[in-house]
Amino acid sequence: MSATLEVKDLSTHFFTRAGVVKAVDSISFSVERGQVLGLVGESGSGKTVTGLSIMGLVDRPGRIVSGSIKLAGQELVGLSERDWRTIRGRKIAMIFQDPMMTLNPVLRIDTQMIETVLAHADVSRESARERSRQALSRVGIPSPDERLTAYPHQFSGGMRQRVAIAIALLHDPELIIADEPTTALDVTIQAQIIAQVQKLAAETGTSIVWVTHDLAVVSGLSDRLAVMYAGRLIEEGPTAEVLRHPHHPYTLGLLNSLPINNPQGQPLNQIPGSTPSLLRLPPGCPFGPRCSHRQDDCASAAPPETSVDHGVRLRCFHPVARQGALA
Amino acid sequence: MTDAALVTTLPPVETPFRIFVSDFVRNKIAVSALAIIVVLALLAIFAPWVTPQNPYDLTQISIFDNMLKPGEKSMDGKFFLLGSDEQGRDMLSAMIYGLRMSLFVSATATAIALLVGVSMGVTAAYFGGRVDTAIMRLVDLQLSFPAILIALILLAALGKGIDKVILALMLVQWAYYARTVRGNALVERRREYIEAAQCLALPRYIIIFKHLLPNCLPPLIVVATVQVAHAISLEATLSFLGVGVPITEPSLGLLISNGYKYILSGKYWVSVFPGLMLLLTILSINLVGDHLRDVLNPRLKA
Amino acid sequence: MLAFILRRIGQSAFVILAMAALVFLSVFAIGNPIDILLAPDADQIEREQAIVRLGLDKPMWEQFFVFLVNMLHGDLGRSFVHGSDAVHLILGRLPATLELAIVALFLAALVGVPLGVIAGMKSDTWVGRSIMTGSIVGFSLPNFWFGIMMILLFAVELQWLPSGGRGPTGTLFGLEFSLLNPAGWPNLIMPAMTLAIYKVSLVIRLACAGTREALLQDYVRFARAKGLSRTRIIGVHVLKNILIPIVTVLGLELGSMIAFAVVTETVFAWPGMGKLLIDSIARLDRPVIVAYLMIVVAMFAMINLIVDILYSVLDPRVRITETAG
Numbered sequence: 001m002s003a004t005l006e007v008k009d010l011s012t013h014f015f016t017r018a019g020v021v022k023a024v025d026s027i028s029f030s031v032e033r034g035q036v037l038g039l040v041g042e043s044g045s046g047k048t049v050t051g052l053s054i055m056g057l058v059d060r061p062g063r064i065v066s067g068s069i070k071l072a073g074q075e076l077v078g079l080s081e082r083d084w085r086t087i088r089g090r091k092i093a094m095i096f097q098d099p100m101m102t103l104n105p106v107l108r109i110d111t112q113m114i115e116t117v118l119a120h121a122d123v124s125r126e127s128a129r130e131r132s133r134q135a136l137s138r139v140g141i142p143s144p145d146e147r148l149t150a151y152p153h154q155f156s157g158g159m160r161q162r163v164a165i166a167i168a169l170l171h172d173p174e175l176i177i178a179d180e181p182t183t184a185l186d187v188t189i190q191a192q193i194i195a196q197v198q199k200l201a202a203e204t205g206t207s208i209v210w211v212t213h214d215l216a217v218v219s220g221l222s223d224r225l226a227v228m229y230a231g232r233l234i235e236e237g238p239t240a241e242v243l244r245h246p247h248h249p250y251t252l253g254l255l256n257s258l259p260i261n262n263p264q265g266q267p268l269n270q271i272p273g274s275t276p277s278l279l280r281l282p283p284g285c286p287f288g289p290r291c292s293h294r295q296d297d298c299a300s301a302a303p304p305e306t307s308v309d310h311g312v313r314l315r316c317f318h319p320v321a322r323q324g325a326l327a
Numbered sequence: 328m329t330d331a332a333l334v335t336t337l338p339p340v341e342t343p344f345r346i347f348v349s350d351f352v353r354n355k356i357a358v359s360a361l362a363i364i365v366v367l368a369l370l371a372i373f374a375p376w377v378t379p380q381n382p383y384d385l386t387q388i389s390i391f392d393n394m395l396k397p398g399e400k401s402m403d404g405k406f407f408l409l410g411s412d413e414q415g416r417d418m419l420s421a422m423i424y425g426l427r428m429s430l431f432v433s434a435t436a437t438a439i440a441l442l443v444g445v446s447m448g449v450t451a452a453y454f455g456g457r458v459d460t461a462i463m464r465l466v467d468l469q470l471s472f473p474a475i476l477i478a479l480i481l482l483a484a485l486g487k488g489i490d491k492v493i494l495a496l497m498l499v500q501w502a503y504y505a506r507t508v509r510g511n512a513l514v515e516r517r518r519e520y521i522e523a524a525q526c527l528a529l530p531r532y533i534i535i536f537k538h539l540l541p542n543c544l545p546p547l548i549v550v551a552t553v554q555v556a557h558a559i560s561l562e563a564t565l566s567f568l569g570v571g572v573p574i575t576e577p578s579l580g581l582l583i584s585n586g587y588k589y590i591l592s593g594k595y596w597v598s599v600f601p602g603l604m605l606l607l608t609i610l611s612i613n614l615v616g617d618h619l620r621d622v623l624n625p626r627l628k629a
Numbered sequence: 630m631l632a633f634i635l636r637r638i639g640q641s642a643f644v645i646l647a648m649a650a651l652v653f654l655s656v657f658a659i660g661n662p663i664d665i666l667l668a669p670d671a672d673q674i675e676r677e678q679a680i681v682r683l684g685l686d687k688p689m690w691e692q693f694f695v696f697l698v699n700m701l702h703g704d705l706g707r708s709f710v711h712g713s714d715a716v717h718l719i720l721g722r723l724p725a726t727l728e729l730a731i732v733a734l735f736l737a738a739l740v741g742v743p744l745g746v747i748a749g750m751k752s753d754t755w756v757g758r759s760i761m762t763g764s765i766v767g768f769s770l771p772n773f774w775f776g777i778m779m780i781l782l783f784a785v786e787l788q789w790l791p792s793g794g795r796g797p798t799g800t801l802f803g804l805e806f807s808l809l810n811p812a813g814w815p816n817l818i819m820p821a822m823t824l825a826i827y828k829v830s831l832v833i834r835l836a837c838a839g840t841r842e843a844l845l846q847d848y849v850r851f852a853r854a855k856g857l858s859r860t861r862i863i864g865v866h867v868l869k870n871i872l873i874p875i876v877t878v879l880g881l882e883l884g885s886m887i888a889f890a891v892v893t894e895t896v897f898a899w900p901g902m903g904k905l906l907i908d909s910i911a912r913l914d915r916p917v918i919v920a921y922l923m924i925v926v927a928m929f930a931m932i933n934l935i936v937d938i939l940y941s942v943l944d945p946r947v948r949i950t951e952t953a954g
Contacts, residue, residue, distance in 0.1 A: 055854055081859075089856030096854075101847035106869045115865070116855045167855065356762070468644060472929060473885040475892070476922075480652065483910050483918050560771050564892055567773045568907050583774050587896075590781055591792060599781070602774035610769035617765055 038218030444504025706916030745836020
């Protein structure tokens, strides 16, 4: 049996006037049925573009230049726009970061839900409406009948995100791309939404790619963790393994900069410097200039992907020693 | 010689003006439009020397030459490229003189309006408080009514005349400049360089003229370009309605108005050609203005 | 909300007062009001009677007050030419002008919105650029000349449409409308198109900018992620968002359409109030001029007021920012 999602050597580049931006550069990963993959990185690391590539939503001047994306064995790269439409919203759904912006402000909730049902299912308006109502109650929205006729601005941020999730779940997709769906929400709401998504995914066997910059959010949620830096996947493996024994200095740096891993009253650990411009990447390891484990060979060539123990893949010449993690 | 060679080999300095010029010439339509404007302006300025006849000089025109078709010759062998009007005037000459009148009236009105508007805008921004409120209320009131209505009120009360048309065209424009300058000046005033100039205790007029105004210039140029085109169009419209310039010195609008009488009898040239020239003038200015807006707007460039 | 409406009504009243003062000053105070208000052939006795009747022997502020009181009674004098009450004369011409302006507004929206949306979707292609350049041509066309060219083409050369006049009308509530009588439609086409052409350009610009902005919004991306068709995304999600500002602007433009109808009505001999104004200016029929100006100013103040209030009532988001801010 093949995995729900198999991404192989995917490269998505943006051809701007200033030059070619390799937003996603030859990354590979897969997600099994019912599993959650946490895709972690700073802003500009290419994690969102990865998500959009899987949705076939990369717009000019960007495009997928090479690689393959397989959904339950079906190749998605190179599909026509018409074929993409039968995948989007039905087999792969997406939840976006800001629930204030994703729902159309001038259309009622029922309009936005029913159109999604009708886009993929040949049913009557009445049954589409009924399906929408059930989807709303499934994500824990009280009195869904009333809420259906409301406008987005009449909902709180958390409720709006629930509506977006309900829309994503309308066709029981095989895969959901969640692009920082809790970043814009309060912490308490965040936890509710995460628990909700976990429960629903477990019920339906839906796989999830959870894109975030927040390691703390995905640590309790994901089965596997993939860390991106400057368009490349630098470390990927089972969540528990990666968290306990980060091999890449960048992953270690991310973990150490979490407030919870810092003694109280002391300044937070931080990674010096900032993400490099993707237009002018250094020839060697992109993380090299900021890396505390840097050695001379790091600047000459980009480290290739290597497999280490416990199913972890890595791109680093000088990984962190195993015991060096959460002390 | 060696000095000259040295100078030419130096790389050009990237002044804002140079960047602006190099950005501007990238658009071929806008450059052609600018060239057309220059040609039209030169035609208007040198009208007495370039036209086949002086349409105001009654000794040069003959009523027997009236309503000749384009390309026809009169009995005494004069050639009328674009035909003649009901008084026997050569259309081409009348059009160039009409353009001269249209451009003169609009440019003068715009120049005065710029002076008034900029002063009002700077005053409002620099003094703030009640002065600002009073001026801006006036601007809002003015801008809430269409230009043509204001011009009609004025000309209905004052009567015809070149000076009155200029006054009307000035009145409908100044508020735009005042608003533009005030808006930009308020932004610029909070910038550090103005504070620095104030700390140096420079006199107010130096701060205003050397520091504030040059920075308000780009948006002002864009607004002024659009407004000049608007003024030319409005002048033509007012003259067509019979409340503009006097019949003795017809502008393009009045020429069209004269031709309007002959439209139903199929004598198209008296109104078609002046209209084309008017359209060409306004369109060229608008094309340049549209491109200027793209070039001078820093938000669009990013 | 009530405070907002009351404040806006106060502002409108102030605008009308200010314009009344302006009209009063320009018509009554500049030059000799007797020359302006009386027919040029009036004799000496008539003149003296008029001075007393008009209160011209009284101080200026008192004259202005009398002018205002008369205005509130709907009395702005009698037309020299028509001999009838100036206000009634103008209001009688109002339906023709209103009809022309409203038909032109709809025409502008019907033509401008689709073109603007296409230009916004294809802004990088020659199609988009041609539409935008075309809109600059539309802005640049001298309106009256465009009208004349239409007459030349459709009335003189092709002889498809009548060159002017209103043609047959239908009657509703005692008012005459061309729309109600299909035989009158040919007369309406060219004036309405001429009046609309400038607004078409305006709508194209608004729709293009709105579409370009909307296409970058997350809700469009989400709609695509839902697997919706392009037609549905553009026709519902984008259109509904850009229509709110366009309708608002068009509503506000109704006033300027009425003012600009002066030109169109003159070209096409359309018997509206604008044509009446130009005829009155040509014949120095001052009471009609004053009445026209005051009526149009009042209409303007009303339209601005209604649009402002409607906007704050209709758009849910405006209300939220009003209460929050």
